[in-house]
Amino acid sequence: MSYERSIVYDGLSDTEYERLAENVRTAIWEELAPLESRIEDEEQIPYDIVLPVLRECGAFGLLVPREYGGSGLSIRQYLPIIAEFAKIQGGIRVVVHVHNSFAHALSEVGDDTQRKAILPGAATGAKSVAFALTEPEHGTGADLGTTARPSGSGFVLTGQKWLITNSDLASHFFVFAKTGPEEVSAFLVERDAPGLSIEPLPETMGCKGGEHGLVTLDEVTVDSSALVGKPGEGQQHLERALEISRVFIAASSLGTSERALELSLAHAQSRVTFGKAIGQRQAIQRYLAEMATDVYALRGMLADSAAKWDAGTRIPAESSMVKQFGLEAVGRVTDRALLVHGGIGYTRKHPVERLYRDARLNWLEEGTPTIQYMVAARELLSGFRFSDGFGAIGWPGRDERVQGYAGR
Numbered sequence: 242m243s244y245e246r247s248i249v250y251d252g253l254s255d256t257e258y259e260r261l262a263e264n265v266r267t268a269i270w271e272e273l274a275p276l277e278s279r280i281e282d283e284e285q286i287p288y289d290i291v292l293p294v295l296r297e298c299g300a301f302g303l304l305v306p307r308e309y310g311g312s313g314l315s316i317r318q319y320l321p322i323i324a325e326f327a328k329i330q331g332g333i334r335v336v337v338h339v340h341n342s343f344a345h346a347l348s349e350v351g352d353d354t355q356r357k358a359i360l361p362g363a364a365t366g367a368k369s370v371a372f373a374l375t376e377p378e379h380g381t382g383a384d385l386g387t388t389a390r391p392s393g394s395g396f397v398l399t400g401q402k403w404l405i406t407n408s409d410l411a412s413h414f415f416v417f418a419k420t421g422p423e424e425v426s427a428f429l430v431e432r433d434a435p436g437l438s439i440e441p442l443p444e445t446m447g448c449k450g451g452e453h454g455l456v457t458l459d460e461v462t463v464d465s466s467a468l469v470g471k472p473g474e475g476q477q478h479l480e481r482a483l484e485i486s487r488v489f490i491a492a493s494s495l496g497t498s499e500r501a502l503e504l505s506l507a508h509a510q511s512r513v514t515f516g517k518a519i520g521q522r523q524a525i526q527r528y529l530a531e532m533a534t535d536v537y538a539l540r541g542m543l544a545d546s547a548a549k550w551d552a553g554t555r556i557p558a559e560s561s562m563v564k565q566f567g568l569e570a571v572g573r574v575t576d577r578a579l580l581v582h583g584g585i586g587y588t589r590k591h592p593v594e595r596l597y598r599d600a601r602l603n604w605l606e607e608g609t610p611t612i613q614y615m616v617a618a619r620e621l622l623s624g625f626r627f628s629d630g631f632g633a634i635g636w637p638g639r640d641e642r643v644q645g646y647a648g649r
């Protein structure tokens with residue numbers, strides 16, 4: 242499945258990319274990582290410090306196309322960066338993820354006027370689009386209670402959305418609403434639109450410090466220019482945005498897993514019991530080997546998904562599978578990291594304890610496991626198959642073998 246792209250994410254040259262990635266890595270480890278303990282204590286990201294750092298290192302423009310002032314990274318280039326953010330405090334990773342993911346979605350499905358109005362500001366962090374799908378009284382996807390009724394030259398939106406990340410930072414909300422009994426449409430609604438109000442919700446288990454608010458739309462009038470695409474195209478925009486965003490969540494699972502593995506390796510080499518480093522015990526070695534195997538498998542799946550997307554291929558099956566595998570992998574890896582660390586890993590604010598809590602959000606972002614199974618199975622049952630080879634290694638005679646197996 243391929244589609245025409247009006248916006249080209251051609252990425253930066255290797256040299257430009259290395260410079261950007263180095264800037265971001267420096268910002269992550271020298272400016273942001275030292276704030277981890279403060280954010281966990283205060284359950285609040287100090288935006289006065291964090292936002293200028295993100296702006297300065299270029300984190301807001303990573304997925305904004307170059308013609309709108311961003312870096313226009315390819316997915317292959319973006320994944321290691323979002324994975325690096327997932328190694329430190331999760332609340333910051335979530336801010337960066339949502340900002341970039343929905344700047345990317347807007348560049349893919351918005352029209353030229355919408356892109357020009359928002360993307361140059363998004364490249365610097367002056368503007369940001371939050372994703373408003375989930376509702377307190379309805380399911381996700383097409384099961385929506387929010388309505389948009391035609392009125393004059395525009396629409397009137399009524400309903401509630403909750404758990405909306407960056408609701409404290411967003412300049413716009415990407416709102417999904419029913420324009421007919423079976424028709425979902427997407428709208429870009431400005432934060433200060435009359436009738437739109439935002440209330441904070443309780444602090445979360447992990448990824449602390451950001452806001453995931455309750456957004457109420459009480460007879461909010463928008464012009465027809467707020468409609469993204471045509472009426473009834475909301476479901477397809479939603480699926481397209483989530484398709485690549487699920488890969489970003491899987492990259493976050495990778496980053497968290499890699500940090501948990503690094504911490505575990507260091508602990509296994511330094512912690513001595515009964516006269517020997519615990520890393521010399523076979524039981525601990527097994528945990529480490531299993532953690533590394535999950536990391537390696539996830540890296541391979543992510544590389545494949547990124548290469549396909551960058552080549553212009555739709556990847557609904559792959560993105561659901563890598564998202565699901567990623568959350569299971571990070572679950573196993575952070576669990577084993579706790580086992581390797583013993584009691585000290587369970588103490589509040591130990592990096593391993595925080596990674597374990599932060600990882601749990603990956604179960605929910607961009608859809609629960611139930612949704613991922615449903616999408617992957619739908620694609621398989623409607624004809625999705627893996628290609629004949631992977632990387633440089635082909636599988637000669639595959640067709641014959643598949644027919645042979647099918648005949649048994």
Ligand SMILES: Cc1cc2nc3c(=O)[nH]c(=O)nc-3n(C[C@H](O)[C@H](O)[C@H](O)COP(=O)(O)OP(=O)(O)OC[C@H]3O[C@@H](n4cnc5c(N)ncnc54)[C@H](O)[C@@H]3O)c2cc1C
Binds near residue numbers: 611
């Ligand atoms: C910190 C945080 C940030 C978030 N950020 C955003 C955001 O920015 N924007 C946004 O729109 N949402 C956001 N969400 C919401 C998140 O995407 C949802 O919580 C998640 O998709 C699950 O939806 P739900 O909470 O409505 O759970 P429910 O739909 O109530 O699901 C509860 C359980 O029932 C299962 N279930 C539900 N329906 C079915 C069905 N038909 N068949 C089988 N099983 C089913 C689910 O898989 C799950 O296990 C965020 C959530 C959190 C916690």
